[in-house]
Amino acid sequence: MQEYVLYNDAVINRENAAIDMEDRGYLFGDGIYEVMFVYNGRPFAVQEHFTRFQNSARKLEMNQPFTNGQFAELTNELIEKNNIINGIVYIQMTRGKGPRNHLYERDAEAIVTGFAREMNPPKEAQVKGIRALLTEDIRWLRCDIKSLNLLGNTMAKRKAADYSCAEALMHRDGICTEGSSSNLFIVKNNVLQTHPANHYILNGITRQFVLDIVKELKLNVREEAFTIEELAGADEVFITSTTMEITPVVSIEGDIASEYKIGKVTRLLQEKLKEKIGALCHMK
Ligand SMILES: Cc1ncc(COP(=O)(O)O)c(C=O)c1O
DSSP states (O other): OOOEEEETTEEEEGGGOOOOTTBHHHHHOOEEEEEEEEETTEESSHHHHHHHHHHHHHHTTOOOOOOHHHHHHHHHHHHHHTTOSSEEEEEEEEOOBOSOOSSOOTTOOOEEEEEEEEOOOOHHHHHHOEEEEEEEOOOOSOTTSOBSOOHHHHHHHHHHHHTTOSEEEEEETTEEEEESSSEEEEEETTEEEEOOSSTTSOOOHHHHHHHHHHHHTTOEEEOOOOBHHHHHTOSEEEEEETTTEEEEEEEEEESSOEEOOOOHHHHHHHHHHHHHHHHHTTOO
16 A cells, blocks of 8 residues: 655655655754554644644754644644554654754754554553563653654663563652653552653653643642652552553562552543543544
């Protein structure tokens, strides 16, 4: 089947899309991206993803060529042309091409590319939970920017897989930050806790939805950093992300060794998030 991709402001046949060898995204990882989940042929939380895309662009002084409406239209076109029912849409923007030079120009013309892929939410992991590896957070100090530079994340994920774990949870000097591609929550005595949205973590869209649900349910929540000892002593642990939704963690190894039961707070939040997704994506 023909595959269609996004190239700047058009959705075109993949065979006709080409990236220059001196694109700054390729040379320096000088760019940003978003991943949206598609349910029932509809993208979830496009507006929220666009807002974060704009924020990342602003923080890197990149010119962002889209309006909210264009971003949503192109996302829908990618989904429709590729006949995606359940899957993801990936959109990235680099600072474009030019002779290799660390110094970037503020008026550089951005290059936007994107694709769509079939994917199902990880049902089994959500039901049974996952094993995770706790390891040092070696990333830079602007984790709030959804940048293409992901080596700290990919190295942590590789290490986790080598320990037969599905995710790497990270800490900086004993303070838990987030997962390699997810946010981290703990529950202790029915109080939820997650790292505040500052430069040490990416403010996940799923994290924000979970915090909204928590507030709607009037549960107690603290957006405050917690230590690896607090992680070890938690009643429930779960991660959140666009592709993992809410996934319980049932054991952690590496810098601590702990086992967890999948608790009622995690189950309740999973159910409420599904309801929200169902309502926003018109699912039965
Ligand atoms: C480092 C990191 N933190 C958190 C998340 C979760 O963000 P979201 O819920 O927007 O997918 C991701 C997603 O890829 C991530 O890479």
